[in-house]
Amino acid sequence: MENLRHKISDAAYLPNPLKVNIGKMDSPIEKWNLIIGNLALKQVQATVVGFLAAVAAIILGWIPEGKYYLDHSILLCSSSVATAFIASLLQGIIMVGVIVGSKKTGINPDNVATPIAASFGDLITLAILAWISQGLYSCLETYYYIPPLVGVFFLALTPIWIIIAAKHPATRTVLHSGWEPVITAMVISSIGGLILDTTVSDPNLAGIVVYTPVINGIGGNLVAIQASRISTYLHLHSIPGELPDEPKGGYYPFRTFFGPGVNNKSAQVLLLLVIPGHLIFLYTIHLMKSGHTSLTIIFVVVYLFAAVLQVFTLLWIADWMVHHFWRKGKDPDSFSIPYLTALGDLLGTALLALSFHFLWLIGDRDGDVGD
Template sequence: MVPTEEDDKVEGEEGHISAVQNLPKESPLAMALQILVPFLLAGFGTVSAGMVLDIVQHWEAFQYITEIFILVPALLGLKGNLEMTLASRLSTAVNVGKMDSPIEKWNLIIGNLALKQVQATVVGFLAAVAAVVLGWIPEGKFQMSHAVLLCSSSVATAFIASLLQGIIMVGVIVGSKKTGINPDNVATPIAASFGDLITLAILAWISQGLYKYSYPYVSSLVCAFFMCLTPLWMVISSKHPASRTLLYSGWEPVITAMVISSIGGLILDKTVSDPNLAGIVVYTPVINGIGGNLVAIQSSRISTHLHFHCAPGEVPDEAKGCYYPCRTFCGTGANHRSAQVLLLLVVPGHLIFLYTIHLMKSGHTTLTPIFMSVYLAAAMLQVLLLLCIADQMVHSMWRSGKDPDSFSIPYLTALGDLLGTALLALSFHFLWLIGDQDSDVGD
């Protein structure tokens, strides 16, 4: 019997129903417990990064080439642009059954890792160009030696950090699948656990080494070496259809996110230069990292939900019409519950990380009640805005036929960097204006 078009339609509907039935059911408690451990790991990673940044800001390279501070959010943002996007794509692939076949699984992994190296190299170079331009505009000074060092440091850091984190990420996704844990809950925070620390340590080490010990041509050779590897990664990534598509169409969110993060870096550069606000450095990776981690979880979960329940271009009934903030948090759906859980994690999470910084005797601030209140208010506002933006953005992208796994997280984490840095700078400026002398802001 020859199958008819109607039979194909029924078979497709049955497959969709089967997929929906296989969607993991989670209680709010189970969801919170799965998110909590990787969230804390990611938080301690950002705390470590903040403490490292607090130390290396006094190194010669950071003192004399202050544009490196503009690079910091852009390179740390690669975690959101590339690592979290990879985690979200592979998490969705696991949940919808695309990684059940070993051959398909490894083709998907290798293609995505190669794509990520191409993007890391190009974005690292563009981030350096943005840092040079943003540093030159306010001061009107340009030094070629500084520009070459920024390019080589940025490209080398982006390449090495991206490769290390990509390998870790693949291990987490495959391990989650084998242990029955929903990778949407753990992959994106673990992607950030050591990402900030690894990236910042590599950037500081390479920048200081090139500044202090190398001849001028060495920086150029370092940059040229990593740039010359790009065609190889392009050939490998083009072998898999999914990564081949993104090789040509996936640049818009990554580059736009880099520009947004660089603006946050300019704010950080100007804030660090103000002696009254110098204490901001240790907290910047923390507030940026936590906000980015939480919104990446929500974005990944909404995307997986849409892949299960809706055809591309169609959105659930509750996502239709004009957006209003209550739509994100008020309701009994899985995405409403996850937004509520993530928002509830903000204050206790930041309190743990603030006290960790205090106990490690890092930073230049005392944890007075007014400092903690202002800081926590900034952190809550940042995450509240990000979760609302994520809800609207992911559904809008799905409605327009774009895959949110590849497009939403770079924008959201970059906005997290910009909002976090701006709100933190405003908070420190407010504390300085009201004369919160006990907090030793900028001491």
């Protein structure tokens, strides 16, 4: 279910902020066609990914236990599909308002839309998932037919959304070719979920669960902003399949952060935001007494090193990935952002797990639940 929550969030960048920046929403007719087409497209993707995430969760739960419960499987599928559908629709409507409002106020939507999408996506999805799953679970004994009906109802709406999405040329293309990054990203996030489950199962390292959403959320937000900015730059200065003169050649960390271009400056700024941003969240967690780990100097240093390394790696990969998809003639917003946010989850979880293991080995065991 955690993987489902991440994938709904990743699929909800509606419509692409770059469409505003390059003038594709200046015409009222074009604007509403693009909005409706994108909303329909994301409903299709959210429904399908929600169902696949539920199937993956059932399989991963069945393999270690060797037990299969049909009613629980139906409940999980119905909850996943319903949550994906409703959360994606609500988040899509919010994003439309944010992007259109950003255009009217002169704010760059690349800097606003992507972090809001990720933040609201997690909040909305988690709340709806808890509400729907609890409601359907209460129906298992007396109204056992309600959970499967709910799942069938939302799945049955998929052909309608496909027809609507196919009417707009831009969404029609993504409807046929945009499944690979979304499904692959779900698999990548699932690996991160397995790492988290393995780490949490150790009572000495259970404190990791409090910090995982923080490191993954900040990393995903920052790299999504950078990916959108690079994509917008490419749309404004070149055509798909051809790279402008500036980014040609190999993509190395030095070139990503110390080149002369505007995207290099934004990468520097985003990387500099990591430490102050995480310090604020660490102090907030400490004040709320939500974590099992006290803020020792060693813990803060190791945690911040993991966070900086995560964002540094993500920004480097984003520089290469966005240009790679552009050179292949594919829209980087539709293809790169799912990969990057999923890699953010995987890297953040893996680095955080390594950090907690390292702290335990060197004797800084304030992360112990028993403290």
